[in-house]
Amino acid sequence: MVNKNIQSILSVNNLSYKISSSSGFILKDVSFDVFPRDFLILLGSNGSGKSSLLKFIDKRLNSPKNTVKFEGVDVNSISTKKYSLKVKTLTQNCDDSLFPHLTLFENFNLYARNSLGSFENNIKKRDFLAKYLNDFNPELSRKLDQEVDHLSGGEKQMFALGMTLLQPPDLLLLDEHTSALDPRTADNNMKMTLSLIKKHGITCILTTHNLHMAEEYGNRIAVLQRGQILQFVHEGQKHQFTKEQMYQLFY
Amino acid sequence: MISFILSILTQVLPFMPLAIGISTSYNLLRATDMSLDGSFVLGAVVFAKLLTLGCPPFLSAFVALLGGALVGVFVSFIQRGGHIDSLLAGVLVVFILTSLNLIILGRPNVNLSSLNTLFSSGFSKSQWCGWFQVTLACLSVCFFSLLFMSSRAGLLMRSLGDNPRLLGRLGYPLELIRSLGFSFTNLLAASSGIITSQIVGYADISMGLGMTLTGICAILLGQQITRVFITTPVVRTGTDFLACLIGVFVYFLGLNFLLRLDIDPLYLKMSLGLLLIFFLRTANMSKSGAA
Numbered sequence: 001m002v003n004k005n006i007q008s009i010l011s012v013n014n015l016s017y018k019i020s021s022s023s024g025f026i027l028k029d030v031s032f033d034v035f036p037r038d039f040l041i042l043l044g045s046n047g048s049g050k051s052s053l054l055k056f057i058d059k060r061l062n063s064p065k066n067t068v069k070f071e072g073v074d075v076n077s078i079s080t081k082k083y084s085l086k087v088k089t090l091t092q093n094c095d096d097s098l099f100p101h102l103t104l105f106e107n108f109n110l111y112a113r114n115s116l117g118s119f120e121n122n123i124k125k126r127d128f129l130a131k132y133l134n135d136f137n138p139e140l141s142r143k144l145d146q147e148v149d150h151l152s153g154g155e156k157q158m159f160a161l162g163m164t165l166l167q168p169p170d171l172l173l174l175d176e177h178t179s180a181l182d183p184r185t186a187d188n189n190m191k192m193t194l195s196l197i198k199k200h201g202i203t204c205i206l207t208t209h210n211l212h213m214a215e216e217y218g219n220r221i222a223v224l225q226r227g228q229i230l231q232f233v234h235e236g237q238k239h240q241f242t243k244e245q246m247y248q249l250f251y
Numbered sequence: 252m253i254s255f256i257l258s259i260l261t262q263v264l265p266f267m268p269l270a271i272g273i274s275t276s277y278n279l280l281r282a283t284d285m286s287l288d289g290s291f292v293l294g295a296v297v298f299a300k301l302l303t304l305g306c307p308p309f310l311s312a313f314v315a316l317l318g319g320a321l322v323g324v325f326v327s328f329i330q331r332g333g334h335i336d337s338l339l340a341g342v343l344v345v346f347i348l349t350s351l352n353l354i355i356l357g358r359p360n361v362n363l364s365s366l367n368t369l370f371s372s373g374f375s376k377s378q379w380c381g382w383f384q385v386t387l388a389c390l391s392v393c394f395f396s397l398l399f400m401s402s403r404a405g406l407l408m409r410s411l412g413d414n415p416r417l418l419g420r421l422g423y424p425l426e427l428i429r430s431l432g433f434s435f436t437n438l439l440a441a442s443s444g445i446i447t448s449q450i451v452g453y454a455d456i457s458m459g460l461g462m463t464l465t466g467i468c469a470i471l472l473g474q475q476i477t478r479v480f481i482t483t484p485v486v487r488t489g490t491d492f493l494a495c496l497i498g499v500f501v502y503f504l505g506l507n508f509l510l511r512l513d514i515d516p517l518y519l520k521m522s523l524g525l526l527l528i529f530f531l532r533t534a535n536m537s538k539s540g541a542a
């Protein structure tokens with residue numbers, strides 16, 4: 001059971017969302033808490049509302065007052081600039097988090113704004129970036145002066161991960177960020193992502209429609225169907241998820 | 252032949268700052284900023300007006316440049332929040348400037364040939380000396396804009412054109428950077444206006460008409476040509492600059508050639524417009540073809 005004494009890093013309370021009054025709910029009365037170092041999985045079929053939910057959490061969509069709170073504070077009252085350092089998102093479309101027509105080094109220059117002072121000169125900075133990227137994908141460290149657009153999809157997503165975690169956030173939202181990659185590349189990226197999450201102690205929410213992924217990575221799983229949280233599965237309860245239940249969810 | 256090339260150069264030089272401004276807004280800020288037409292005239296008009304009032308040439312030029320920069324701030328302000336798109340904002344500003352320019356100048360045109368300008372000391376000595384000064388002025392404007400574009404401010408402007416949302420999320424002041432960008436391009440346009448008015452010897456409120464479109468045409472032409480021999484650009488700003496230079500040169504070469512063939516100027520704008528449509532189509536096709 002979740003220890004209620006720990007303060008939640010994120011809490012969502014009765015969040016509902018519909019586009020117009022005549023249309024159906026995209027999200028309906030969604031409530032849940034995320035605690036420090038949680039790895040929460042949002043499991044649901046296509047169109048169940050996973051991405052929409054994440055958009056409310058990272059302020060891409062404006063939430064009604066007090067429905068989304070970060071560290072106990074309504075997200076609407078936190079400045080975008082401050083919030084964007086604490087909560088970061090990686091989506092399937094990695095161009096969202098990169099400048100596609102700038103070079104890798106230029107992207108880094110824009111991302112590394114706050115730590116800019118710590119570099120004596122450009123050469124040191126390039127050295128740092130090459131070493132940093134080498135852990136992600138050795139190919140990347142050789143392409144510092146190439147435009148992001150000229151990278152392969154897998155390299156791009158790896159670079160996006162590197163840039164997003166250059167200054168690790170408190171909460172990381174992963175919206176199927178590996179789903180456009182081939183299985184092996186996706187696996188590499190996921191391994192890297194997990195090791196960084198562990199290393200920096202980042203709290204994470206990951207969306208997926210893949211049950212195996214959910215069982216492998218998450219310590220809690222929220223099952224989303226047509227905008228509602230159907231059930232919460234806590235660690236140790238995973239086996240209660242029968243094939244029949246899953247079948248009902250997805251087919 | 253040499254005099255033909257020289258006469259083209261005299262047209263290319265004063266056009267270069269404007270061309271760099273257009274290229275910057277079109278390629279880097281990803282905005283088709285039509286207000287450059289108006290800033291070009293504003294530069295010439297403010298400069299001429301101050302000269303007739305007896306201001307020293309350098310001060311007049313400085314104020315005229317400032318005027319251009321202010322236009323940029325205004326264009327950027329109109330677009331604030333994305334309620335009016337950049338193309339419309341530019342057209343609106345040109346609309347306003349046509350009347351503002353007339354108000355400033357007080358009449359449709361002013362003759363500068365009898366006044367003391369930036370280059371009159373040179374031209375009073377010899378033709379060569381005068382053109383040397385003009386060349387120096389144009390090249391230094393180009394040089395400083397290149398320097399500016401390769402600085403961090405230039406990087407911010409490029410990133411604004413590339414992914415404004417991300418730039419905002421990373422906590423950069425979007426509106427400030429946009430203002431900076433448009434001030435820079437409009438200032439360049441004004442400097443072209445200032446130089447041009449001194450070469451042709453007058454400031455006229457209709458002298459900027461269609462300049463931006465002409466510029467875009469020339470730049471696209473230049474890009475098509477440079478693409479042939481520079482396949483992987485190493486220095487983006489340098490390549491863009493080269494494309495500008497080549498495009499403007501080839502454009503004026505073609506223009507003068509057509510004029511030599513005694514083509515009725517009546518058909519000139521029409522053929523130019525059709526040419527521009529052709530270049531825009533091929534440029535966009537090669538872009539989507541590469542993607």
Ligand SMILES: Nc1ncnc2c1ncn2[C@@H]1O[C@H](COP(=O)(O)OP(=O)(O)OP(=O)(O)O)[C@@H](O)[C@H]1O
Pocket residue numbers: 019026044045046047048049050051052053209
């Ligand atoms: N701006 C919008 N306008 C209209 N409908 C929307 C909008 N945003 C989301 N929807 C609808 O809300 C539902 C949920 O969308 P959402 O993208 O959150 O699903 P998802 O769970 O992320 O799906 P997927 O697994 O395909 O990514 C969909 O039916 C979608 O059509």
Ligand SMILES: [Mg+2]
Pocket residue numbers: 050051052175
């Ligand atoms: Mg989605």
